[in-house]
Amino acid sequence: KAGVTQTPRYLIKTRGQQVTLSCSPISGHRSVSWYQQTPGQGLQFLFEYFSETQRNKGNFPGRFSGRQFSNSRSEMNVSTLELGDSALYLCASSGTGFSQETQYFGPGTRLLVL
Amino acid sequence: QQPVQSPQAVILREGEDAVINCSSSKALYSVHWYRQKHGEAPIFLMILLKGGEQKGHDKISASFNEKKQQSSLYLTASQLSYSGTYFCGLSNDYKLSFGAGTTVTVRA
Numbered sequence: 001k002a003g004v005t006q007t008p009r010y011l012i013k014t015r016g017q018q019v020t021l022s023c024s025p026i027s028g029h030r031s032v033s034w035y036q037q038t039p040g041q042g043l044q045f046l047f048e049y050f051s052e053t054q055r056n057k058g059n060f061p062g063r064f065s066g067r068q069f070s071n072s073r074s075e076m077n078v079s080t081l082e083l084g085d086s087a088l089y090l091c092a093s094s095g096t097g098f099s100q101e102t103q104y105f106g107p108g109t110r111l112l113v114l
Numbered sequence: 115q116q117p118v119q120s121p122q123a124v125i126l127r128e129g130e131d132a133v134i135n136c137s138s139s140k141a142l143y144s145v146h147w148y149r150q151k152h153g154e155a156p157i158f159l160m161i162l163l164k165g166g167e168q169k170g171h172d173k174i175s176a177s178f179n180e181k182k183q184q185s186s187l188y189l190t191a192s193q194l195s196y197s198g199t200y201f202c203g204l205s206n207d208y209k210l211s212f213g214a215g216t217t218v219t220v221r222a
Contacts, residue, residue, distance in 0.1 A: 033209065043156075043201060043212040055208045090155060092210075099144040099205035100163055105155040 002027065004093050004106035012112045018079040021109045025072050025093030032074040033103060034066060037088040046089075049074055050097050078111075086113045115140055117204050119213035126192045126220045134187040134216045136202030145178055145185040146203040146210060149196075156201060159187075192220045 005024045013019050025032050034046040045058040049068035066076040072093075078085055088110050092103040117138045124132050136145060144163050148156035162178035162185060173190040189196055197220045203210035 031208070035210075035212075042214045043203075045209045045211060048208045050208070058209070097208045100161060102158050102161060103146070103210060104158065105148075107155050 006106040006109050010110050014114050017081050020077045023074045023091035029093035030072050031094045031097030033092045034076050035090045081113045117213040123217040132189045137184040144205045148201045149198045151198040194220050196220050
C-alpha cells in the first residue's frame, strides 16, 4: 500500500502571501489530521477531517483552514503568512480517527516564510 | 492538554537501556508512541490501550498505567538505529496531543 503523500515537499513564501498544502491519505483511510512542527513548540495539532467534515480543531488562528474532498484527500491553507508560520507541516491518516487506531504520517511540507 | 515527557534527552552507549516517561493530568484512553529521525516523518512504534497492557516492538516495549495516568517506553539493549526523538501522543476527540519529545542518542 502506498503511504501518505504530501505536496509540495518544500515551499518558500514571503510574508503576506497565502499557501495551500496537499495531503493524500493511505488508500481506504478516511481520517486526515494536520500538525505543525517547530523546534520551539513541537508537534501541534491543527485540525482533523473525516468524510469532508472537520471534527476537531487546535488552537490556531483563523488564518489556518483546511478542507477534505470526497476522495479523502485534504488541503490546508494558510493566508496572510507570518514569519512564525515557518515550520514543517505534517499530515497523518487513519481509518476512522478513533483513539485506538494508528496514525500514519506523511513526509511533510517544509514551509519557509521570508 | 499536552502530556509531559521526561527526560528531555538521553545519551546511551550501544547495549544500554533507557526509560522514557509520559504523564498526563487527564485520564488516559490510549497512548501512542512515535520515533522521528532528523528530517523524517514520525514513525509509529505502538499503541497502548486502556487496560495497563504492555506491548513490544523488537527490543522496545511500553507500559500503560491508568491509575498513575502514565506510560513508559523501555529501550532495551539499545542499538544505533534507536537514535531519534521519541514522542508520546494522547488520543482524545479525534486528535493526538504530543509531548515535547525525548531525544535519544545512541553512541557506538
